[in-house]
Amino acid sequence: MPDTLNHPRALRKDALENREAILAAAALVFRRDPESSLDAVATEAGLSRRAIYGHFASRDELLAELLVRGGARISAALADVHDPDPRVHLALVGAAMWGEVQQVRVLAQLAVHGPLEKTIAEALVPVRSSVRQAVRGGVAGGWFRSDIAAESVARLVEDAAIAVLDEAVRADLTEAEARRLVMSVGLSVAGLSWQDAAHVVDGIESSTVTEGPHA
Amino acid sequence: MPDTLNHPRALRKDALENREAILAAAALVFRRDPESSLDAVATEAGLSRRAIYGHFASRDELLAELLVRGGARISAALADVHDPDPRVHLALVGAAMWGEVQQVRVLAQLAVHGPLEKTIAEALVPVRSSVRQAVRGGVAGGWFRSDIAAESVARLVEDAAIAVLDEAVRADLTEAEARRLVMSVGLSVAGLSWQDAAHVVDGIESSTVTEGPHA
C-alpha cells in the first residue's frame, strides 16, 4: 500500500497517479449517487477495491479529501470575484460556480446525507458569505427583493444556482448559454425581472470579451 | 397479519389505524432520508418491523402506496386551479403546492433515487403540465422569460418551488408568508421582477379573502 511516510526509496510516481484517478472516479460516481460503493469507485478508476484502502484509510477519509479539494477550488474561483455593484457581483458568483460545476455538484449531492454536513457547510462558506453580502447590498440598493430575510434570499439563490447547473447539463446547453443562465436566474430569484437580469449579464459579457477558463 | 381478503369476521379497526400510522411514519421518515430502513419507519409508527409486513408485502409496496396517495392529493389540489392569466395561474399552482408540502416533499425526495422514478414522474405529471402550460402562456403574453426553452423554465420553477418549501420550513415562516413566498419566487424564476410578482400575489390574496384548507 502507498505510504505517506518517509521511506528508503520514497513514493512511487504511479501511486500518485492512481490516487488522483481514485479521486476523479469518486467525484464522477458520487455526483450521480452519493451512496455508491467503493467498488463502483474502484471500477471507475480502473483499480481494485482493495487498492483504495492503500490510499485512504476509510470511505469517510476519501469523502473528506474530495470535500476539501472541492472547497478549495471553489474558494479559489471566488477569490477574485469582486464588484461594487451587487447585481454584477451576484452574477459573477454564478459564473464562477459554473466554472466549477463538477465540484459544486459533488458538494451539493453530498450535502444531503450523512455526518459530513459540517465539513460541507464549511467548504461552502465562501459561497454563502459572498452571496449573502451581495444580497444585502442589492436590497440596500433597492434592486433586490426586501419582502423576506436576506438570509432566505441567499439560500434560495444558492438552491436556484444548483438547479440551473443541473438543468444546464440536462438540457445540454452551450457553455455560454449555461453561464448566462446561471447568472440570470440567480438575479431573478434575487428579485430582478428577467430583462433587467439579462441587461446586467450583457454588461458583464461585453466587458469581458474573451476570458474565462472552464473546468 | 391483516388481510385484505374476505373473512368470517372481517378486518379489525385498529389494523386500519396501524396501517395509517405506518404510512404517516413512512412519509415523515422518508422525507428526511428516502433510504431509511423499515425498522426506522416501524419505530416511528410505534410498531414492530415485523408488523409492517402484515400490511405491505414489501418495501416497494409501501413506497408505491405513499406515491399513489401523494400523487392523488396533489392532483386533487391542482384540479381546481385555473386562471386565464398565466401569471396568476402559476402563482396558484405554487399556493396549491404549499397546501400539500408534506406530500410534495416526499415525492421530491423519493424522485432522486431508485427505480420508482417512473411512478413518481407519473404522479407529478399534473404539476408538470400545469406549470408548463402556464409558462408557455406567460411567454406568449410577454411577461415571462423567453431567453430559454419553456421546458427549462418550467423545471426551474418546479425546483425553485421545492427549495422555497424547504426554506419556508427551515426559516419557520407563517403559513401566510410561506404561501406568498412560494407564489412569488415561482414568478421570479419565470421572469417577473419581485415587485411585479408581489403585485400579482396581492391581487390573488385580496380576491380570495378567506379561503383555503391547509394540510
Next chain:
DNA sequence: ACTAACTTGCACACACCTGTGCAAGTTAGT
C-alpha cells in the same frame, strides 16, 4: 537485475437491511 513500492485476489469478520416462518402473546368484536 534487484529490491522496494505498489496492486491484486481471495479470505475473512462484522454490520446492516430485507423478507419469511412460527409460536406466543394481546386486543377487538360478538
Next chain:
DNA sequence: ACTAACTTGCACAGGTGTGTGCAAGTTAGT
C-alpha cells in the same frame, strides 16, 4: 368469555457493503 384478528419477538436465509490480513504478482527506480 370466546375466537379470530392482529402484533410481537425471535430465528433464519440471503443480499450488500465496509475494513483488514496475507500471499502472490507486477511495476518503478536505482
